Amino acid sequence: MNQSNLKSQIAGLESLAGIKELVTDVGEVTAVVEPDNLIEVATALRDQHGYEQLMDICAVDYSQYGVDEWETGGSGFSRGVSGNSVGRLSFGDEAPAYDSDEPRFAAVYQLLSISKNRRLRLKVFAQDNEFPVVPSVCEIWSSANWPEREAFDLMGVHFDGHPDLRRLLTDYGFVGHPFRKDFPLIGNVEMRYDPQKKRVIYEPVTIEPRVLVPRVIRSTTRRADEPETNAEEEGNN
Amino acid sequence: MPEIRNYTLNFGPQHPAAHGVLRLVLEMDGEVVDRADPHIGLLHRGTEKLAESKPYNQTIGYMDRLDYVSMMCNEHGYVLAIEKLLGIEVPERAQYIRVMFDEVTRILNHLMWIGAHGLDVGAMSMFLYAFREREDLMDCYEAVSGARLHATYYRPGGVARDLPDTMPQYEASRFRSKAEASKQNEARQGSLLDFLEDFTNRFPGCVDEYETLLTDNRIWKQRLVGIGVVSPERALQLGFSGAMLRGSGVEWDLRKKQPYEVYDRMKFDIPVGTDGDCYDRYLVRMEEMRQSNNIIKQCIEWLRKNSGPVITEDHKIAPPRRAEMKGDMESLIHHFKLFTEGFCLPAGEAYAAIEHPKGEFGCYLVSDGANKPYRLKVRAPGFYHMASFDEMVRGHMLSDVVAVIGTQDIVFGEVDR
Numbered sequence: 321m322n323q324s325n326l327k328s329q330i331a332g333l334e335s336l337a338g339i340k341e342l343v344t345d346v347g348e349v350t351a352v353v354e355p356d357n358l359i360e361v362a363t364a365l366r367d368q369h370g371y372e373q374l375m376d377i378c379a380v381d382y383s384q385y386g387v388d389e390w391e392t393g394g395s396g397f398s399r400g401v402s403g404n405s406v407g408r409l410s411f412g413d414e415a416p417a418y419d420s421d422e423p424r425f426a427a428v429y430q431l432l433s434i435s436k437n438r439r440l441r442l443k444v445f446a447q448d449n450e451f452p453v454v455p456s457v458c459e460i461w462s463s464a465n466w467p468e469r470e471a472f473d474l475m476g477v478h479f480d481g482h483p484d485l486r487r488l489l490t491d492y493g494f495v496g497h498p499f500r501k502d503f504p505l506i507g508n509v510e511m512r513y514d515p516q517k518k519r520v521i522y523e524p525v526t527i528e529p530r531v532l533v534p535r536v537i538r539s540t541t542r543r544a545d546e547p548e549t550n551a552e553e554e555g556n557n
Numbered sequence: 558m559p560e561i562r563n564y565t566l567n568f569g570p571q572h573p574a575a576h577g578v579l580r581l582v583l584e585m586d587g588e589v590v591d592r593a594d595p596h597i598g599l600l601h602r603g604t605e606k607l608a609e610s611k612p613y614n615q616t617i618g619y620m621d622r623l624d625y626v627s628m629m630c631n632e633h634g635y636v637l638a639i640e641k642l643l644g645i646e647v648p649e650r651a652q653y654i655r656v657m658f659d660e661v662t663r664i665l666n667h668l669m670w671i672g673a674h675g676l677d678v679g680a681m682s683m684f685l686y687a688f689r690e691r692e693d694l695m696d697c698y699e700a701v702s703g704a705r706l707h708a709t710y711y712r713p714g715g716v717a718r719d720l721p722d723t724m725p726q727y728e729a730s731r732f733r734s735k736a737e738a739s740k741q742n743e744a745r746q747g748s749l750l751d752f753l754e755d756f757t758n759r760f761p762g763c764v765d766e767y768e769t770l771l772t773d774n775r776i777w778k779q780r781l782v783g784i785g786v787v788s789p790e791r792a793l794q795l796g797f798s799g800a801m802l803r804g805s806g807v808e809w810d811l812r813k814k815q816p817y818e819v820y821d822r823m824k825f826d827i828p829v830g831t832d833g834d835c836y837d838r839y840l841v842r843m844e845e846m847r848q849s850n851n852i853i854k855q856c857i858e859w860l861r862k863n864s865g866p867v868i869t870e871d872h873k874i875a876p877p878r879r880a881e882m883k884g885d886m887e888s889l890i891h892h893f894k895l896f897t898e899g900f901c902l903p904a905g906e907a908y909a910a911i912e913h914p915k916g917e918f919g920c921y922l923v924s925d926g927a928n929k930p931y932r933l934k935v936r937a938p939g940f941y942h943m944a945s946f947d948e949m950v951r952g953h954m955l956s957d958v959v960a961v962i963g964t965q966d967i968v969f970g971e972v973d974r
Contacts, residue, residue, distance in 0.1 A: 346641050346907050372793045375910075378921050378934035386904075386925045407610035430908055430921065430936065434793065434809050441908065463796025466944035489598035489973060498603060505610050533612050537926045538901040 329438050336364055350441040355454050358444050362429075362460045371431040371440060374461035377468060378428045379475035383418040384501040390536040407505045407531040411524045415502030418449060425452040425477050446477060456482040474499035505529065563591060566955070570599050574677045574959040577969035579943075581958070588954050593947045600973040608933040612899025613639055613713065616933070621707035623935060624971035627666040628698075629658045630913045631971070632711040634935075637817060637909035638920040639713040642902045645874060650865040651715035652818040657856035658701070658710070659818075659911075660849040661753070664760070665694050666914035666966075667846050671767060674839070674963035678780045680771060690763050693756050700724050700749045713900075714875045715868030720860065722748045750857050757854050764846055771839070781836040785949045785961040788833060795948070796941040799916025800845065801965065804830035804838035811912040823852050835964040842966075845914075874900055899928040915939055915966050937971035 329349060333342060338357035343350045353361050365371045409415060418424055423445035431440045446452030456479035457464045468479040469488040476497035479485060487494060496503055506529050509522045568581035575581075578599035584592040604623060608616040620631040633655060640647065647655075668687040675683030695705045700721050702708035710717050724745035729735040744755045771777045787797070792805040802809055810827045812820040828844035830837030868875045876895050877888035904926040910919035916938025923932040942965040949961050 345905050346644070348906075348908060350906070373796055375796060375798075375917060376908075376919060376921065376934065376936040378932070380923060380932045385931060388927060428921065428934075430919065432917075434807065437814055439908070439910075441906075461796070462791075462794045463941055463944065466940060470940075489601040491598070499606055505606060531610065533615075533898060533928065535927050535929055536898060536901070538928075539926065 325438065329436075329440070332369060333440070336361065336369070338364075348439065348441060350443055352443045352445070355444050355447060358442075358455050358457065359460070362442070362457050365431060365440070365442075366460055370433040370435045372434055373432040374429060374457065374463050375432050375439075376430040377464060377471055378430075379471035379477045379499070380426045380428060381424060381475060381499065381501045382422070382426060383420075383424050386537065388535050388537040389531075390534040392536060392538065408529050409502075409504035410506065410529045411504070411508060413504065415504075418502075423447065424449040425475065427454045427471060427477055427479075429457070451478065452476065453478045453480050455480045458482055473497070476500060568958070570596075574962060576673060576962055576967045578973075579962070579967065579969065581946075583955070583958070585955065590950050590953055590955065590958060593950050593958070595943055595946050597943060597969070598973050600969045602974070604974045605933045605935060608930050610929065612928050613902065613930065614895075614899055616930070617711065618707060618709045621709060622970060623937065623974060624666075624913070624915065624918075624939070624968050625706065626669040626968055627662045627914045628706060628708055629655075629662045629710060630666075630911060630918060632709070633659060634909060634911045634913065634918045634920045635933075636711045636713050637911060638907050638922040639902065641907040641909050642905055642922060642924055643713065643874065643900075644903075645714055645869055645871060647715050647818070648866045648869065649819070650719075650860065650863060651867045653856050653859050653863075654716050654720065654867060655711060656818050656820060656823065657753075657853055657860070658697075658716075660852045660856070661694050661697055663849045663914040664846055664853075665691055667842050667849075668694075670842065670963075670966045671771075671839075674960075674966075675771065677959045677963045679776060680774070683767065683770060686763070686767060686770070690756075690760065693752075696725060696745070697749060697753060697756075700752075712868060712875060714871065715866070717868070719867045720749045724749060724752050750861060753853060754857050757850050757857070760850050761847060764843060764850075768843060772843075778836065780956075780960055781839060781964070782834060783832075784835045784953065784957050785964055786832065786834045787945070787949065791948070792833065795945040797916065797945070798938050798941070799913065800838055800841045801916060801938075801942055803827065804841045805833035806831055811910060811917060815910070817909075817911060823855055825849075825852050835960055838964050901926055901928045902930075910936070913938055915968070915971070916942070918971075935971070935974055937974060939965070939967050939972045940974075943967055943972050 326347065330342060330344065333339060333351060338353060338361040339351045340354055341352040425446045427444045429442040431442060444454050446454050454477055456468055466488060468482050469485060471477050472479060472485050473487040473489055474497060490498065506525050506527045508525060510525045511520055511522050514521045563584055563586050566583040566585050568583055569575035570578040570580040580596040582594040582596065583590055604619050607619060617632055617635065620635045621628040623631045668691045672684040672687035698708050699705045702710040702717065726745055727733065727738040727741045729738040744752055787805050789805045789807050792802050792807060806829055808827055808829050813827060825848045828841045830841050872891040876892050881888040882892050902924040904924055906923045908919055908921045910917050918938060919936035921934040922930055925931045950958050
C-alpha cells in the first residue's frame with residue numbers, strides 16, 4: 321500500500337471515537353479498541369469506512385511475551401537448557417501462574433476494505449484474565465462465526481453474544497484450551513484402541529517433551545525504514 | 558396418513574466425496590437439506606502451536622502440509638510475513654521464480670480440484686486427464702526441490718536454490734519398456750525452463766480438452782447451474798476470497814490489487830462470474846488456469862534472459878554457500894548460528910496475504926524479538942468457505958451437497974490446520 325493511501329486511512333480513523341490507540345508498523349495500521357466500544361467501532365468501520373470484509377480473527381495469549389530461556393547478554397552465555405516454555409512441559413507439570421495485572425488475552429481482527437483497497441487490524445484486550453470475554457462481532461460480519469468458535473476452542477476467549485459458541489477443532493469432550501501458553505505442547509492425553517475393553521481409551525501422554533533450540537531474544541535493528549543503523553550493524557559484524 | 562418427520566444424516570468422516578475428513582451432520586426434510594452442521598478438526602495438528610516452539614526456518618515444512626495440494630503458495634505466505642517483519646529485499650530472480658512456481662502451484666491445485674469435483678459429480682474421466690498434467694508439474698517440483706509434494710523451496714530472503722539445468726528422467730522397468738521411457742523422456746532432455754515451456758505450449762490444448770468434456774456437458778450443467786448461489790453482498794459478509802468471491806461477481810484479486818513480488822509486471826486478466834453459482838465458479842477457475850499459463854510463460858521468458866542470485870546475501874538470514882564455509886571462518890560461524898539458533902525477528906507484528914489458489918492465504922505473525930514466532934495465525938481461505946457451507950446448501954438436495962463441497966475446493970489440511 322502506498323504512503324498517501326496510508327495517510328488518508330489514518331486521518332479517517334483518527335476521527336473515529338472509541339479507538340484507544342493507533343499504531344502504524346511495517347505499513348500496517350493497528351487500532352486498539354476497548355471491548356466495551358468494539359461493537360460501536362466495528363459497526364462504524366463497516367458502514368462508514370468501507371471495511372466490508374472481516375478476514376480473520378486471532379486470539380493471542382500474551383502471558384509469556386518477552387520471556388526467553390537463554391541469557392546471552394552480560395558476561396558469558398548461560399546454558400540455555402532450562403526454562404519452562406510450553407515445549408518443555410510434561411504431564412503433571414504446573415505452568416507458572418500468570419499474576420500480572422496486564423491483560424493476558426487479546427483478540428485480533430484483520431479487516432479488509434475492497435472498495436478502498438486497505439487493511440486494518442483491530443486489537444481488543446479482554447479485561448479479565450481468568451475469564452476473558454470479548455463481544456462477538458457475528459452480527460456485523462457473518463464471517464466471524466467460525467473464527468470466534470476457533471478462538472474460544474483453542475484459546476478460551478469467550479465471545480459474548482455469539483449464537484453458537486461450541487468447540488470447533490478439538491476432539492469431542494476435549495478438556496482445556498490447547499493454544500494457551502500454559503498448555504503443554506505434547507498435550508495431556510493420548511488415545512489408543514484397547515483390545516480388551518474393545519473401545520478407544522485415553523491415557524496420560526508418554527511422549528518425552530524436547531526442545532532442540534532454546535528460545536532466545538536478541539535485539540536487532542534491521543528494518544527497511546532504518547537503513548543507517550542497519551548498515552552500521554553489518555559493518556560491525 | 559404416514560407420519561412425516563425430519564431425520565438426521567451423518568455424512569463422513571470417511572466418505573469419498575468428503576475431500577478428506579469432513580463429518581457433516583445433515584438435518585434432512587425428505588431429500589432436502591434443512592440444516593448442515595460441518596464437524597471439522599479431524600485433521601487438526603496444531604501447526605500454529607508447533608510453530609511457536611521452532612525457529613522460523615523449521616516451520617516452512619509445516620506450511621507445505623497445510624493445503625497439501627498447493628504447497629509452495631502456503632510457504633509463500635509464511636515467508637512473506639517473515640520478510641515483512643525483517644524488512645529485507647528479495648533478489649529479482651527469486652521473485653520471478655516465486656511467481657512462476659506460484660502459478661505452477663495454482664494449476665496443480667486447480668487440476669486437483671477439477672479432477673475431484675468432476676469425480677464427485679459423476680465425470681470420472683476428468684480425474685485421469687487432470688492427473689496426467691499434474692504429473693508433469695510435480696516433476697517440476699521434484700526437479701527444483703527434490704520433493705514432489707512438500708517442497709520447502711521458498712526461504713526467507715529468496716528460494717532454496719537456482720533452477721536446475723536437468724530434469725529427472727524416467728527409467729525403464731518391468732512396467733515401462735525402454736521405448737516407452739525414452740518417449741516420456743523426450744521433453745525432459747533440456748533444463749527445467751525448457752520442460753516448463755514445452756508444458757505451457759501443450760497446456761492450453763489440455764484445458765480445451767477438459768472444457769470439451771465438461772463445459773457444455775448436459776449432466777455437468779444440470780448438476781452445477783443454479784446450485785449454491787451466493788450473492789456478492791453475502792460473499793463479502795461471509796469472508797469469501799479467491800475464486801469463490803470472483804465467481805459471485807466481485808472483481809478482487811490480490812495479485813492485481815495489492816501486488817506482491819513481481820505480479821505488477823505480469824500481464825493477465827481476472828475472470829469474474831455473474832451468477833455466483835457452482836457453474837460460474839467452475840468457469841472462473843478454468844480461465845484462471847489459462848491465465849496462470851500465460852504468467853508462467855512471461856516468467857520463463859524473463860528467467861531465460863536474466864541471471865543473478867536467488868537468495869539474499871545476508872548470511873544472518875540465509876546460509877552461506879558450502880564452498881565459502883570451507884575456507885572462511887565467518888561463513889562457518891554464520892552457518893553454525895543459523896542452524897543452531899536461527900535468526901531473530903524484530904519485535905512487532907505483521908500480516909502478509911497472498912492470492913492462494915483457493916483465496917486469500919494470510920499469515921499473521923507476532924514476534925517478541927525471539928528466534929521463534931510468539932504467535933502465528935494462518936488465515937486459511939477454505940476455513941471461511943467451509944463455515945458458509947450451511948448457508949450454501951440449505952434448501953438444496955442431498956446430491957447437491959457433494960457439488961457444493963466440490964465447488965468450494967475444500968482441503969482439510971488448511972481448514973483444520
